[in-house]
Amino acid sequence: MDLQFLSFTPTDDERTAVDAAVAGRPPTRDLLLPALHAVNDRVGWISQGALNHICRRLGVPPADAYGVASFYSLFSLVERPKRVVHACVDLACRVNGAEGLTDALTDAFGRASGKTGDVTWLRAPCLGVCERAPAALVFQAGETAAEELLAPVEPAALVEVATRGPSTVDGEPPVRVPQHGDGNLRLLKRIGVVDPTSLDDYRATGGYSGLRNALLLGPVGVIREVADSKLMGRGGAAFPTGRKWDATARQPVRPHYLVCNADESEPGTFKDRVLIEGDPFALVEAMTITAFATGCAKGYLYLRGEYPRALHLLENAIAKARERGFLGDDVMGHQGFSFDIEIRRGAGAYICGEETAIFNSIEGFRGEPRSKPPFPVEQGLFGRPTVVNNVETLVNVPLILTEGCEAYARIGTEGSTGSKLFCLSGNVRRPGVYEVPFGATLGELLELAGGVPEGRELRAVLLGGAAGGFVRPDELDLKLTMEDARAAGTTLGSGVVLVLDDSADLGGFLLRIAAFFRDESCGQCVPCRIGTVRQEEALHRVVGGKKLSTGGDDLLVLREVGQVMRDSSICGLGQTAWNAIESAIDRLGALQQPLERGNRA
Structure with missing residues (x-):
């Protein structure tokens, strides 16, 4: 595409979609990704006319906007049908029948990325529902875009939905975990128990007691509690959370920003989706506590574009928290503490899970990582001090503020405190998200999940996802801690435990x-x-x-x-x-x- 504006004009639908996406807000570059989403949702692809209109509204050079739009796999710059089927072919789905789905789609609609009538289909990376593999996402553009996530799905059923279009009613089963009813659960205790749309249900089970305690302790006291709990980041890097918060809070430059990384795109990872779909208010409370401690007035929640249900539940939770005074000005009546959250949808880019690539994506640039230093705590989002934490890390925070750092640190081991969520998938009898204290062994975790199917033998376990490493069947006594994994030459990463039996290719x-x-x-x-x-x-x-x-x-x-x-x-x-x-x-x-x-x- 030329650096200059071309002589293409937007359609009425494209113009309406863009104008609605930027209405009532200053026309700044950081609205580029929402504007691209608006056009894609309305029309199904992004034409040069639509791109021209976006660029004129936001003052973005056309070449830059083209570079951003072409960066994301959920967008198309070539005309395609409004109905798109994303069939997962990644690791967990691969060992659970993905080939049958792609064969059926090929028979019904031709090759991937082709156009057959009103439908096209694509081979997609992990959709984040590995516990219900194989999976597919059916998207329908329109005045109100519709998405239906099918998992698990048989080939014939997928072809049927692809032919008729996605349902506008959420037909997914309620999110549950295999340990449902276990009294020892901490992070998962509300999953499948409370109504994720009800703020009253959340408060009746202890919700917002952590924020109340935080407001009494003050920012310095909150950071001290988190530091003394020895909470480490759960996204894979295992950086001490209290140290990160303290470094941000000490920066004199204002404003400070908070970014929640909910773009879990590591194949085999789905714990953040389960937390959001089952307990969304916990994440909103956790972000609010973090903002109070680190001096952030604005938070961005960067969510995977392939998580339609999580998006709706978070929008509901944020709106209700705002209505009831848990977000906005003078949060919970605390004079001078104002905080609000904006959701930003990703658009299909694994690299945007990297902390600085998220900044570029939010700011309206290609989601490419930045060189460090400077580090995010010094110059992050919009060049300001920024705290970045993932979902699992954050939902530990209300727990720490409710029970105290000493009680929290007694769980787990000296070097890895608290409990950890693991995503079990592949050739295992009871796949799902499991919560165990740090220090449990890999064998104990596999036993909780029922082991491999009857008549099969364990071949290997992939820990940490595609960026992780394999463990042999004779290494199941490995203790699941950061330090033990490191000593064994592997990693816990984001908590992926993908099991392969002797039938695996x-x-x-x-x-x-x-x-x-x-x-x-x-x-x-x-x-x-x-x-x-x-x-x-x-x-x-x-x-x-x-x-x-x-x-x-x-x-x-x-x-x-x-x-x-x-x-x-x-x-x-x-x-x-x-x-x-x-x-x-x-x-x-x-x-x-x-x-x-x-x-x-």
């Missing part, structure tokens, strides 16, 4: 991991942009039993490419893109002989 599984990183690389840095492609190419040759024309060793190529990505990529995507494949080679002994697709060896 390990070669195809590794190829999917490589394809995922190739697709999701933002392309900003050469080591990741080129390395993820070369990694997938070499892996295809190894799995297929082919040789380099030069006679070289592809396993050596994989190691060299992986090490370069790890050492020199800008962010964690490139730095961890080789982890799972490396652990499969070194820990499982995989790829030592050709693994044709379907070979279980």
